[in-house]
Amino acid sequence: MGPFDDDEVDEELLTLLRQSLGLGVTQHQAPDTGVLKDAQRIYEDAVDVAIDYAGTAAAADDILRQMKEKKYSPKTWSAHELHPQEKNEAVVNFIFTLDILNFCFWPDEDNQHYTVEFKDKRYTGYWSLVAVLQRALLEGITITTPCFWQDEDAFTFELFEHVFRSCNGSSLSMLDKRFNMLRHAGQIVYEDFECSVIGIIDMAKGSAVVLVNLLVDRFPQFRDEVNSGKRNLRFYKRAQIFVADLWACFEGASFGTFTDIDKITMFADYRVPQMLYTLGCLRYSPALENRIRRREEIPPHSSWEIELRGCSIWCVEMIRQHILQVDPLADMNAILIDFFLYDTAKEREAQGTEVIPHHRTKSIWY
Numbered sequence: 001m002g003p004f005d006d007d008e009v010d011e012e013l014l015t016l017l018r019q020s021l022g023l024g025v026t027q028h029q030a031p032d033t034g035v036l037k038d039a040q041r042i043y044e045d046a047v048d049v050a051i052d053y054a055g056t057a058a059a060a061d062d063i064l065r066q067m068k069e070k071k072y073s074p075k076t077w078s079a080h081e082l083h084p085q086e087k088n089e090a091v092v093n094f095i096f097t098l099d100i101l102n103f104c105f106w107p108d109e110d111n112q113h114y115t116v117e118f119k120d121k122r123y124t125g126y127w128s129l130v131a132v133l134q135r136a137l138l139e140g141i142t143i144t145t146p147c148f149w150q151d152e153d154a155f156t157f158e159l160f161e162h163v164f165r166s167c168n169g170s171s172l173s174m175l176d177k178r179f180n181m182l183r184h185a186g187q188i189v190y191e192d193f194e195c196s197v198i199g200i201i202d203m204a205k206g207s208a209v210v211l212v213n214l215l216v217d218r219f220p221q222f223r224d225e226v227n228s229g230k231r232n233l234r235f236y237k238r239a240q241i242f243v244a245d246l247w248a249c250f251e252g253a254s255f256g257t258f259t260d261i262d263k264i265t266m267f268a269d270y271r272v273p274q275m276l277y278t279l280g281c282l283r284y285s286p287a288l289e290n291r292i293r294r295r296e297e298i299p300p301h302s303s304w305e306i307e308l309r310g311c312s313i314w315c316v317e318m319i320r321q322h323i324l325q326v327d328p329l330a331d332m333n334a335i336l337i338d339f340f341l342y343d344t345a346k347e348r349e350a351q352g353t354e355v356i357p358h359h360r361t362k363s364i365w366y
């Protein structure tokens, strides 16, 4: 029984072996992040999260209808007034900063929701982070300049606390971790990339997959994966949303030009799974559903967390495939579906029509 006779040896391992032996990888095997493959495996092994096929098909039809009505496109990103409107290197740095810090905005049980005031409006969640960065820039603090983060004299934790000050006595969770993540990412950009995020993007030569893999390889701050014993499970949520935000902000041109942007998957956060459940796409075991409804934390790297994240990625892929079967000419990918689901979740939250809380896992990854 030779090493390759066993049909259990999966394609990925064969590719890695061929590459390590210097055997030519057939030209059509384009690079991949591995996220979608891992999501499928998680889904196939899942016991506490299931995908409702009929619910997903019906939801996909409705999502397509609404996305057409709302004309969802990369332009939607800039339609959010709080996002930077310019199209230049400073905005690339803004998005890089944003997507290093783009995680965990929900309050601990007895604390107030972190809220910031900017230009006489109050923001929570993801938008509080965007507002904080915009406010700092208006105050002349170069918070979105990666080389500033490695300047130990100028970029201090006191300054960081000032930048993230709230208007209701609350504080954003894991502020110290966020500070250290910027510090260390700034050192990497300074030492390895001559202070230029554009330089990192250029190294990917227009490939979204290569850029994601480059970020994950060179920046521990983006290495969102779980070693579940049997294998490494990749999610790469903030690395992928960084590429997606670039693509959307620059509308597929300039620093947002990617030939393989459709290889980017849904971003495994805590809002979109909530929306997929609400739309009847995802189903939870009673034990998991009760945990979520009681707003009790779900441990990072637990099977529950892994299944929530992996099944959500796979479910959005099923929605994407269904939409393209129904309307092959639809200008559609997982990014735009994801953006729509996130924005819809936020609308429902604002209307107070949520049917289930989002899950709570204290994590720097989402």
Ligand SMILES: Nc1nc2c(c(CN[C@H]3C=C[C@H](O)[C@@H]3O)cn2[C@@H]2O[C@H](COP(=O)(O)O)[C@@H](O)[C@H]2O)c(=O)[nH]1
Pocket: 076, 077, 080, 102, 103, 104, 105, 106, 124, 125, 126, 127, 266, 267, 268, 269, 270, 271, 272, 338, 339, 340, 342, 343, 346, 366
């Ligand atoms: N999957 C997915 N996750 C997203 C976003 C966004 C914002 N993207 C903007 C850009 C274009 C879109 O149109 C959006 O306007 C934030 N998040 C994640 O949600 C969580 C924050 O939730 P809350 O505390 O309720 O704001 C946190 O994990 C954050 O990382 C998204 O789009 N997709």
